[in-house]
Amino acid sequence: MATMKNIPLILMGCGGVGRQLLQHIVSCRSLHAKLGLHLRVLGVCDSKSLVVASDVLSNELNDNFLSEVCRVKVDGSSLLTLGGLGECQVFKNSELKEKVIDVASVMGKSTGLAVVDCSASSGTVGVLTRVVDLGCCIVLANKKPLTSTMEDYYKLVSHPRRIRHESTVGAGLPVISSLNRILLSGDPIHCIIGSLSGTLGYVMSEVEDGKPLSQVVRAAKSLGYTEPDPRDDLSGMDVARKALILARLLGRRINMDSIKIESLYPEEMGPNVMSVEDFLSTGISLLDNDIQERVRKASLNGNVLRYVCMIEGSRCEVGIQELPKNSALGRLRGSDNVLEIFSRCYSEQPLVIQGAGAGNDTTAAGVLADILDIQDLFP
Numbered sequence: 342m343a344t345m346k347n348i349p350l351i352l353m354g355c356g357g358v359g360r361q362l363l364q365h366i367v368s369c370r371s372l373h374a375k376l377g378l379h380l381r382v383l384g385v386c387d388s389k390s391l392v393v394a395s396d397v398l399s400n401e402l403n404d405n406f407l408s409e410v411c412r413v414k415v416d417g418s419s420l421l422t423l424g425g426l427g428e429c430q431v432f433k434n435s436e437l438k439e440k441v442i443d444v445a446s447v448m449g450k451s452t453g454l455a456v457v458d459c460s461a462s463s464g465t466v467g468v469l470t471r472v473v474d475l476g477c478c479i480v481l482a483n484k485k486p487l488t489s490t491m492e493d494y495y496k497l498v499s500h501p502r503r504i505r506h507e508s509t510v511g512a513g514l515p516v517i518s519s520l521n522r523i524l525l526s527g528d529p530i531h532c533i534i535g536s537l538s539g540t541l542g543y544v545m546s547e548v549e550d551g552k553p554l555s556q557v558v559r560a561a562k563s564l565g566y567t568e569p570d571p572r573d574d575l576s577g578m579d580v581a582r583k584a585l586i587l588a589r590l591l592g593r594r595i596n597m598d599s600i601k602i603e604s605l606y607p608e609e610m611g612p613n614v615m616s617v618e619d620f621l622s623t624g625i626s627l628l629d630n631d632i633q634e635r636v637r638k639a640s641l642n643g644n645v646l647r648y649v650c651m652i653e654g655s656r657c658e659v660g661i662q663e664l665p666k667n668s669a670l671g672r673l674r675g676s677d678n679v680l681e682i683f684s685r686c687y688s689e690q691p692l693v694i695q696g697a698g699a700g701n702d703t704t705a706a707g708v709l710a711d712i713l714d715i716q717d718l719f720p
């Protein structure tokens with residue numbers, strides 16, 4: 342019988358995307374077995390705790406245990422409650438990062454390890470850079486580590502074969518891999534124009550249909566499109582992070598402060614002033630009329646509003662634009678993203694990538710495909 346290739350992994354972040362990834366891993370078991378692959382989940386952590394198999398060289402968290410992990414997190418309980426279940430160890434706050442690095446150190450010397458970041462935290466960057474140093478792989482849905490300093494960015498991408506981050510831009514859409522293919526063929530990319538926020542795409546098309554902004558943003562959150570704090574989307578920061586990831590991929594040595602960003606809410610409603618709950622229950626309703634009026638004015642000109650990302654030369658900006666209804670961006674509906682890439686080969690007509698750009702299912706599927714894409718690095 343042919344031997345099975347194992348891909349050991351640790352999952353950081355067990356929210357909407359992380360849990361969906363665990364479910365995809367379990368439901369794809371027989372498909373992966375046919376391909377001679379087994380994804381061996383060694384550990385899972387959230388912001389406060391880590392559960393890890395008691396012997397990472399020979400054990401794993403089995404599928405029943407992973408279902409329990411999902412159940413506990415959906416219930417809003419702590420992973421610490423899983424301590425008594427199965428052959429696992431549980432670590433708290435202060436020990437969490439060091440333990441992930443310990444496991445990477447052990448696994449880096451044997452079969453290798455993929456550390457998968459499905460958190461929404463900037464605090465994972467230190468662990469990820471250490472993991473790369475230890476010869477392991479990283480797979481990210483989290484944009485924050487790649488939009489940290491240039492120094493951190495270069496450390497993370499120092500071994501291009503060992504990093505995948507397709508889901509950081511366009512969720513499951515093949516944006517990063519397509520850009521890499523174009524760049525590797527020596528075809529210079531002149532310009533990228535896109536609508537890269539599932540949340541803002543959904544918001545704009547629903548407000549066009551007459552719904553109030555406040556209601557639509559709450560719906561986007563429950564559909565799993567928004568960031569944990571939807572102000573990350575409404576401020577343009579989430580799109581700016583995607584723009585920065587793309588610009589850096591194109592070789593631009595820029596930081597966030599080089600990006601012009603338009604916010605849809607005033608500073609008085611920012612995270613330092615009001616809680617996310619207050620913003621969603623009362624603050625955001627105060628913005629309903631203003632956005633409705635902007636959409637109405639655009640419609641009088643036969644246009645629609647879209648939140649656009651533009652990268653051209655040294656210019657990198659994200660903000661609202663009024664666009665013809667029948668343009669590629671104007672035709673977008675719901676959480677779809679579209680990206681137009683102009684290069685030497687795609688000069689008259691751009692290469693266009695379009696489809697669902699947010700949601701736990703498609704994002705987690707993108708992360709899973711990334712994990713499978715590095716299978717050749719495992720014995």
Ligand SMILES: NC(=O)C1=CN([C@@H]2O[C@H](COP(=O)(O)OP(=O)(O)OC[C@H]3O[C@@H](n4cnc5c(N)ncnc54)[C@H](OP(=O)(O)O)[C@@H]3O)[C@@H](O)[C@H]2O)C=CC1
Binds near residue numbers: 355565
């Ligand atoms: N939803 C989507 O459509 C898309 C999402 N993404 C990205 O995927 C990531 C996850 O999104 P989502 O699942 O919606 O977010 P959630 O808020 O639902 O989940 C985030 C998880 O990360 C955990 N976490 C927070 N800080 C840390 C840390 N320092 N170390 C380890 N885990 C941590 C949280 O722990 P706790 O449970 O304790 O709070 C939580 O389990 C985000 O970065 C997002 O930008 C990318 C593309 C599309």
Ligand SMILES: N[C@@H](CC=O)C(=O)O
Binds near residue numbers: 511541
């Ligand atoms: N909040 C993001 C999720 C994907 O990155 C979005 O709305 O696009």
